[in-house]
Each structure stands twice: as structure tokens, then as C-alpha cells.
Amino acid sequence: MNADWSARTVARARVHAALGEPARLAVVELLVLGDASPGEVGRRLGLPSNLLAHHVKLLEQAGIVERSRSEGDHRRTYLRLRTSALADLVPGGRRQAPRVVFVCSRNSARSPLAAALWQRRSAVPAASAGTRPAERVHPLAVAAARSHGLSLTRARPRHLDEVLRPDDLVVAVCDNAHEELADHDDRLHWSVPDPAAVGTPDAFDAAYRDLADRVDRLAAAVHPLRGRREGDRRGTTTPMTGGRAR
Numbered sequence: 001m002n003a004d005w006s007a008r009t010v011a012r013a014r015v016h017a018a019l020g021e022p023a024r025l026a027v028v029e030l031l032v033l034g035d036a037s038p039g040e041v042g043r044r045l046g047l048p049s050n051l052l053a054h055h056v057k058l059l060e061q062a063g064i065v066e067r068s069r070s071e072g073d074h075r076r077t078y079l080r081l082r083t084s085a086l087a088d089l090v091p092g093g094r095r096q097a098p099r100v101v102f103v104c105s106r107n108s109a110r111s112p113l114a115a116a117l118w119q120r121r122s123a124v125p126a127a128s129a130g131t132r133p134a135e136r137v138h139p140l141a142v143a144a145a146r147s148h149g150l151s152l153t154r155a156r157p158r159h160l161d162e163v164l165r166p167d168d169l170v171v172a173v174c175d176n177a178h179e180e181l182a183d184h185d186d187r188l189h190w191s192v193p194d195p196a197a198v199g200t201p202d203a204f205d206a207a208y209r210d211l212a213d214r215v216d217r218l219a220a221a222v223h224p225l226r227g228r229r230e231g232d233r234r235g236t237t238t239p240m241t242g243g244r245a246r
Contacts, residue, residue, distance in 0.1 A: 011063070015085055018062035023047060024055045028064060031081040033218055034171070034188035035068075038079060068191050072176040078191040083213065097169035098225040099125045100218075103181070104174030107157035108134040109141040109204065110192050114173050114211045116150045122219040129164065131180050133157035138196055144204040148212075169222065173211065190214050 005013075019025050026045050030036060036044070042052045056079065059065040063085045070076035100122075102114035107130025115128040137155045145152045164170070170187045172178035178189040192210050195203035 014062045015064060018058050018064055021055070023051070024059055027052075027055060027059060027079075028081065028086070031065065031079060033221060034214075035078045035080045035191040036189060037070075037076055041079060068193075070175045070179070070191075071194055071197070072179045076175075076179075078175070078189075080191055083217070095169065095222050096225045097124060097167065097222055099127060099165065099168050100171060100222065101160075101164055101168045102126065102128045102171050102173050103130065103160055103177045104128075104172070105131050105176040105180070106134040106196070107159075108136065108138045109195055110173040110207055110211065112137055112152050112155040112157075113141055113145060113150075113208055114171070114190075114215060116145055116152060116155070117208075117212055117215040118219065120150065121215055122222065124219075124222055124224050127163050127168075128155070129158050129160040129162070131160055131177050133159050138204075140195070140199070140201055140204045143201065144208045147205070148208060167225065171218070188218070 019028065023045065027041055030041060030044060038049070038052060038056060041047070041056075042049055045052075047055070056065060060067070064082055065079050066082055067077045067079060070078060100118055102111040102118070104111040107128055111128035111130065115126045118124075118126040134157045137152050137157065142152045170181070171190060172181060172187060173190045173192050174194065175189075175191055178187075178191075181187065190211070192207055192214075193203075195207040197203075
């Protein structure tokens with residue numbers, strides 16, 4: 001028996017061991033499509049805070065999960081999946097949606113980039129919107145898109161009230177937007193750092209890469225909603241008042 005295992009083998013074994021418990025596997029499956037705070041994970045899975053903290057600690061030690069601090073409420077942290085540690089993990093659940101709407105506060109960088117990436121990756125329609133839209137799409141977001149073969153020249157920031165329809169799958173790509181919107185089970189959250197806060201081409205390119213990885217994962221799980229009437233497909237927008245859909 002060879003006891004001198006390679007570092008890669010040891011790391012893989014640590015990941016398998018961490019996933020060999022139902023609660024930890026459930027946490028990972030919850031984070032495959034979006035980020036969540038420990039409190040949100042605990043509520044979704046029905047785990048008390050002390051037990052959840054134990055499981056998250058073991059997932060962090062195995063390099064499967066990492067934390068980031070909210071850019072909105074700095075007292076919050078979010079858990080995100082480190083996909084490099086789970087190269088073979090794919091989204092297990094499948095969802096149907098007539099359209100995906102990517103939302104950030106200003107609708108000037110992350111959400112239009114995500115929508116453009118989605119339109120290249122999926123047959124399901126996409127749109128983007130903001131909770132407090134800017135006057136224009138950030139020039140560095142336009143440049144980042146162009147460098148990857150995408151165009152944002154026609155993108156215009158719009159308020160969520162003008163865009164959202166009742167059956168849309170909403171993906172908040174911004175901590176502020178996630179915290180401003182009402183909680184409901186169908187919304188996903190991607191804790192993508194704000195590239196405008198740094199204001200460099202590298203920051204916008206990093207946001208692009210982060211979004212591209214997440215779009216690839218989600219696109220594999222979302223399929224068009226079948227059997228809807230033509231009038232339902234057109235639908236009306238759903239106003240958001242005080243962060244709540246009406």
C-alpha cells in the first residue's frame with residue numbers, strides 16, 4: 001500500500017469526505033446556481049445556526065465554499081461555491097422559465113453583461129434591469145463585452161418596474177439588488193463584485209468571467225416554459241413597490 005498520496009489525491013479525498021454528509025451536500029446543491037447568506041441557507045434547509053456553522057466550516061476547510069462580504073449591508077456575508085473544487089459537479093435541478101431577467105442596482109454593467117452572455121448561451125429569452133438605473137451603460141462594460149465578441153451598444157438601463165413579468169426567473173447579480181428585493185423562492189442571487197467600484201478594465205473583465213461561468217451553469221438547468229398561451233407569453237410587466245412584486 002502506498003501511503004505517499006499526492007497532494008491532488010488528498011485534496012480530492014477531502015472534498016469527497018466533506019460531501020459525504022446529506023446536510024453538506026444539500027448546502028452545495030443550494031449554492032450551485034446562486035450565492036446565499038448563512039441565514040438564507042439555514043432557512044431554506046431548516047438547519048439551526050450552530051449546526052449550519054459546523055457544516056459550512058468543514059466545506060470551507062475542504063475548499064468547496066468560500067465567503068464574501070456584502071457590498072450592500074457590510075454586516076452580511078455570502079457563501080459561494082468554488083466550482084474549481086467540484087469540476088464534475090453540474091446543476092442537478094432543472095427549471096422552466098419563459099424568460100430570465102438579470103438585475104443589479106444600476107443596470108449599467110453586471111446585469112447587461114449577464115443578459116448578453118445568456119442570449120449567446122441559451123434559447124430562453126433574457127432581459128436586464130436595475131433597481132436604481134444609471135443614465136447609461138458603463139463604457140468599460142461596453143469595452144469588456146466587445147473584447148469577448150459581445151455588443152452592448154444597444155443596451156439602455158431600465159427600471160425593474162418597466163421590465164419584470166409575473167413568470168420571469170429573476171437573477172440578482174448584485175448584493176444591493178438582492179437585499180432591496182423582497183424574498184421569494186424563485187429568485188437567484190449571484191454575489192458578483194461591482195467592477196465600477198474599482199473602475200479598471202481588469203475589474204470589468206473579472207466580472208465578465210465570473211458572470212460567464214455562472215451563466216454556463218444556469219443555462220444548463222433552465223429550459224423554456226412549454227404550453228403557455230400567446231397572451232400569457234407577452235404578459236404585462238410586474239411593478240415592484242418597496243422591493244415587493246405586486
